[in-house]
Amino acid sequence: MLFIPTYSDIEKAHDIIKKYAHCTPVFTSSAIDTIVGGRLFFKCENFQKVGAFKFRGAINAIFSLSETEAKKGVATHSSGNHAAAVALAAKLRGIPAHIVMPDNSPEIKKRAVAGYNASITFCAPTLQARETTLAKVVERTGANEVHPYNNFYVIAGQGTAAKEMIEEKKDFDSIITPVGGGGLLSGTAISTKTLLPNCKIIAAEPAGADDAFRSFHSKKFIASKNPKTIADGLLTSLGERNFKIILSSVDNIVTVSEENIVAAMRLVWERMKIIIEPSSAVPLAAILEKKIDVRNKRVGIILTGGNIDLERLPF
């Protein structure tokens, strides 16, 4: 039995998350609206704590632990935003965080995680090594594993970004998110289907990491195989819980080229003067590529994060 959050779980998550996370602003750009012919609203999770929406799910998961559970700490494996999110959320709760990181993780990410006082265990950069190492850490410490997306509380937490955007801007014809593991997409789908039953929920995915696209359209789970994309937050395979929600609530998943991800990212940097990471640019890339029709529509887009190495920009 897979437990799936309902909208009331997202409301509960929001009560917790509000105390720790930013209610990020929603930006618009008349220049980009003119280019695409619709009215776009960008929920700026690049301004969220740790620079990504991942903080929402981590806060909800960690503050939903009982006192007894919490004492043992939390553990996860991640090379990216989820690692920093778990580390900071655990610090805020005052409990230990054990993070398994591939030894080739960018220095900037290692420093961020270490800066939140997490205990880091390095491993070889393969999924198998990450999982084995995490299992050992959990066995040794008794810590609670916080999965980055295939987790009831994480999904409920991620759903609060769309909830805030809808509460602020009221009506949308469609809401678009990127999809990697599916935590944000599934949480967004639950919020949106309750608050705006007629709003379309669309996901955009890099063509080079298109397991969600293929799984959704074939209606059966197809794992990611050698994914390759500049959108490093979207390399993961869909989670089981996430896939179940996506099948029942998402209207469409489309893919985009690497070239358009970079073009969309650059457009946001130049016109909106905000820093987003490549994963954030995937929905706008789908609009530029005309895979999603936004003409004369009100469209919400979640900009998922802003963590990027300034010394390795694609332009």
Added chain:
Amino acid sequence: MLFIPTYSDIEKAHDIIKKYAHCTPVFTSSAIDTIVGGRLFFKCENFQKVGAFKFRGAINAIFSLSETEAKKGVATHSSGNHAAAVALAAKLRGIPAHIVMPDNSPEIKKRAVAGYNASITFCAPTLQARETTLAKVVERTGANEVHPYNNFYVIAGQGTAAKEMIEEKKDFDSIITPVGGGGLLSGTAISTKTLLPNCKIIAAEPAGADDAFRSFHSKKFIASKNPKTIADGLLTSLGERNFKIILSSVDNIVTVSEENIVAAMRLVWERMKIIIEPSSAVPLAAILEKKIDVRNKRVGIILTGGNIDLERLPF
């Protein structure tokens, strides 16, 4: 007789500017506050139309023209943000804009100005060629010259940024701006001295273009000579009107190194996830360099603009 705006001129300017410009948000960063030991408030004029505060002054100057004057259009020389600001403001009023640009201006700036339907006259990249060419354009067209800073209405317009920031965040111990020609600094000084008589007004300037620093401390006007700095918005010499206001109302002017301008810019990009141009980073550079003491103080900083060539970043 040099006419100097009073606070009531800034109020009038604000009534006009509100209709066309964004009331830009004020951002904070707990990460940067921890580093500097004070509470910093950043007025984000990088999100202003045309990507810089210059739009405020241009709107006020152009919408303060009488119908008869306006018909003849406006003219200016600029290679940067003022050119785009005048071009867009003139377009909004429906009158011609004649912009003299050095022929080595960045392509991106030429395109921006042309995109607002301004008529561009190119000239050699010297101040003399710019002034001679502008004089010819004004003679030929009868257009009204809009000086980028030594102009009553421009100064009043630039003063609205500090006015908005003070109205929103109420109290400050000091407000810091960069200084180039002095339009923003003088407008800020007028707003601030009226609204917060005890607030210090401090300017920061690149050491490589320190004419305002030297003029302020010697109390006599010293023109800029071969200025050199990455902060390309601050290469100009102080205007006469601006210097008069600065001498009477500014508390201090300090200089910063190129290295610290780049470090401050990078800090804002990485921690705040917003794009600012080097000129915007000069006040924070002065804080990092400990030229301005912000410990335990509430400090307002105007981030002046976000126009930068992404293919020529200093990191």
